Amino acid sequence: MNPLKKYLDSIKPNFEKGGKLQAFGSVFEGFESFLFVPNTTSKSGAHIHDAVDSKRIISFVIIALVPALLFGMYNIGYQNALLANGGTLPADACHLSMFLYGFLQMLPKILVSYIVGLAIEFAWAQWKHEEIQEGYLATGILIPMVIPVNCPLWCLALACAFSVIFCKEIFGGTGMNFVNPALAARAFLFFSYPTVMSGDNCWVAKDQVFGLGYQVADATTAATPLGLVVQDPNYSIDTMNAVIGLIPGSMGETSFIAIILGALFLLFTGVASWRIMLSVFAGGALTAWMFYSLDMSPMTWYDQIVLGGFAFGAVFMATDPVTAARTECGKWIYGLLIGFVAVVVRVMNPGYPEGMMLAILLMNVCAPLIDWCVVQRNISRRANRLKK
């Protein structure tokens, strides 16, 4: 027997009912199933099971996020250097230092997100005597990636707690939530603390960390291209920089290339629905093209797609299987409408330069209705057969 497994088996009784550490039973079980595939065998029904489980699926989402996460770290340092030097990179700028600076800026946010979220999840699981569910492992990394770098940690902690408790656990945990928890956390911050989530002062880090990075004057600001277009319709967008991701924005969602790498991984492994992804892009591009053609927006369809959180939302948020439409036909409608609503909000409501979050949350709420209509067709067909 594996020595580690042997050790775990020897301490297991402490965590079982009546044991000294029974209050941490769920935590122990969570770690044990993290280390070892459960040896539980089937008792009824199918005697064999597929090797896939929800842990692996969630892990693959996290792997898909890695390119965007790493690039986001680099971009935090890059934007800091750019702002400190008035729009050009300083001569002494070092790519590794910029990455390390971004890493140190992002690390506390990731830690806070995981510590707050997982602590609540662990406590909840213990209270309910349930197995710890792994859904928050993806949510916990998504939340820091969709907020600005200057968001205070206490705000983030509050948002994580709100999201876990009020958007997930009270509905029954992972698999039962009706809105995407990461977006719910962002929406919570967006409406409760608008100053830390929007404007020109939140997107670029201004303080040095352990001697890394540059100290930037408080008065210096940098808006996102989407924000700049709202302020000045004649603003010329540097599409190439947006595709690469070297623009101010939420920490993980600036690089179109890094997001597409993640998307390819999700599609290759079949973890995300290609129907949803494709239809969100198609819906957004078509709507943006329509507005551009009607001269209602200065942004081309490709600018709409590469800027802001559109691509990140389409790839990582809209495809959340729990909150998306669950029927295959419904997924097309759901995706197209997300793309449509996101661009409509961006173009027609200058108060919200970014419409992706609102579009996905709105369609999360509408997804059951879309599915109801699709399933109802099947039901009607069956009922008509009976009449004949």
Next chain:
Amino acid sequence: MVNVIKLRKGLDIKLRGTAELKDVAVQRGNDFALCPDDYQGVTPKVVVKEGDKVLAGDALFVNKQYPEVKFASPVSGTVSAVERGDRRKVLAIKVNADAEIQYKDFGKKDIKSLSGDQVKEALLEAGLFGYINQLPYAVSTNPQTNPKAIFISAFRDMPLAASFLYELAGNEEAFQTGITALSKIQKTYVGINPQQTDKLGSLRNCELTVFDGKCPASNVGVQINHLAPVNKGEVVWTVSPTAVIFIGRLFLTGKVDLRHKVALAGEEVKNPAYSEVLVGQKVGTLTEGRIKGDNVRIINGNPLTGNKACPKCYIGPQISEVTVIPEGDHADEMLGWILPRPNQFSFSRTYFSWLMPKNKEYKCDTRIKGGERHMIMSGEYDKVLPMDIYGEYLIKAIITGDIDRQEALGIYEISPEDFAVAEFVDSSKLELQKIVREGLDILRKENA
């Protein structure tokens, strides 16, 4: 011209240890039993008592609600015990078999001259009527139902399933006679796969349909869904091809001859092959000396729909294979959620099995390989359920006990085995077949 239906959805699961197409002789022993639980939906009333002498074909028990439905003894001998469990539930009626089987003579019958009612009467008298199942509810049927059609699936595609063509060799006449007999009762449909068209394409007195698709295309429920879906208030009878041979033999020889070929297959079997056995024979007579490991699971049936068994259990009446796979409860596999695990089989593309040759066979133990969750991934069931049914929504309706919605979503068209592959692929590890069975039982009770 045979009608061909192509099914896009489904999954073929290739496991190591497929039975070779050869016979291995086994000793039948003298300990036989019929277990009423093997006949789904039947409440038994035992009609023999310990010490009674019976012939092969004599009733051992009857259906309490429909006493005319008898269940025939597979052998002649002495009733050795009526085994009961909690609340005196009948578990098994055991017969100590004679050295040579004495058959009760029901008289040969010329099937061409019989009417549907006469066929039904003959099956009831001989104790073979209970081998006919029905949709809705996926239970053993009763003679008061008036089926709108009878369905026979003449192929098997579950993992490690026995080949019906091999079982058929030498029983062609009985199979045809059985089909002809059933066709007297109602229009009979026979489902075959593309490889069987040469040998079964000439079957008469039935409507042949070729089902070209992956598992569970062989499920009779899937075939009914495409040809004559069951509406509320309708009944369709389903008969296993083995039972059709039993029925055919009854009319050809006048005997209840329950011999059939069963495959012993699986990773843990030394020489996977076929053996001729009788219904109710001990599993141990097949497995003795042929199992490799110590920590194994013996399954009365295939690994997706069979029941957990042991050498002391009895081969079920609807069983075409006994399978033996590793139990795997001491595997202690580390970090399985992230390692590549190239030897694991998965429908999901998060493993490499989808890139491997299609004929690669896998080792699969009985671990669930994950914790039970709420439904997270969408569309998993629908990809392997080749029916016009929203499986996920139907399962949710069953879990919530919403009978109106279950009916609207087509619960009358399904049986637990239709969800067997879905249960395999389910990343949320829900016990789908159990959920469906419980739903069907509740519905049957409500509608009784």
